[in-house]
Amino acid sequence: MRALVFERNLARFAAARLVSSLGSGRAAGIGPLRLADCDPPELPGPGWHPVRPLLSGICGSDLTTLNGRSSRYFEDLVSFPFVPGHEVVGTVEALATSAEGAVLDPGTRVVLEPVLGCAARGIDPPCEACAAGHTGDCEHVAHGHLRPGLQTGFCADTGGGWSAAGLVAHESQLHAVPHSLSDEDAVTVEPVACAVHAVLHAGLRESEMVAVIGAGTVGLTLTGALAHLAGTGRCPEPSALLVAARHPHQQQVATELGATSALPTRQLARLVRRRSRSLAVGSPSQGSRQLTGGADLVFDCVGSAESLQEALAIVRPRGRVVLVGMPGRVHLDLASLWHREVSLIGAYAYGSERVPGAPAPVRTFDLAMEVAGALRTGRLVSATYPLERFEEALAHAGAAGRRGAVKIAFDLRRDRTPAKGSPS
8 A cells, every 4th residue: 555655865865955945845756755555564563553544744843854954863763764654643453452551442543642662662671761651751762672763653663644554553652532533633632742741841830921932733732732731720820822923824823722912923022022021132133132031931833043042032031941843953142041041941742741630640642632622723734635645745734834724634534535625
């Protein structure tokens, strides 16, 4: 059956990097990605189950890889050839067991928790992070009986969501989808889980001012997750939730999801300055002007040098900047971080979370399922495509903001209806 396969090919990787300078996602046809006939991957061992994808999202990290712009940090943490796709809702093809220990009948819908931790790799005893439920921090992503891979979708042994042939998943990765969630809601659960973890990892305190830079899938799901968790008592209530969104439709959705204000990126510093009663230092011609005060907490949901510099310019002394968007190699002036004693915090993936009122840690995916259902995050899925139109799909994902879209996904359902939002 058909699958999109990413191979190690340095010449095509370099060509993709060159062409992607004209626009993210536009290099799909000349890069190392190809549509191929593939057999389903073999089960690596006990506790593994075949999963057939229904919908599989296109993530910013996928685009960075396809554009030839991923960090060399990841070179030893992936294995080739791999089938991309880690944002997956699918069905189990045989009797299976979920991460919660529930029995899953064939045909049951599941979402994939893609991190390949110690349990999936057959490592016992598990590393300290996995034993504590923090699977995103697993120390063994290049060890065990699987080839290297941070997640499903970057590992040669597991397959990935961009495949009609299916993938294989360990029971520790499977979560049953409630009937109340649509396929579109369910395919957003993985990015929502990233957002939930970032919010709960940030150490938000009561009545702090929060700024969010970026309003793609990451920024919008984070905005919604923070508003929902605060509204249900799982995290403190911010005094303001300010979102920098480049495009009008992003500003509208951010407001619907709970932002106090959503405004163009260039206006964020002015609003933070006014709300924090700060002064600005420096000339506008020099770029971001440094505020003397600023937001207590800034989430950078972009991960570029420009977004990080903006975050450092608007955070208060001893404030926190949480890096949620995946960065690469950046050139950055860190003098203000040093001088103002700012904390720079990374927020990757998920696992389990401590929340007020809960006697024990709660799985991030359980919270994400709740958030996705409450906010109907399936509305962020703007268009779906069949695998055969992968070049169009990736170009659409790379230009999602400009084209009035948020999340683009591949539709692998057997009985396809006309692709939602897709060009005819």
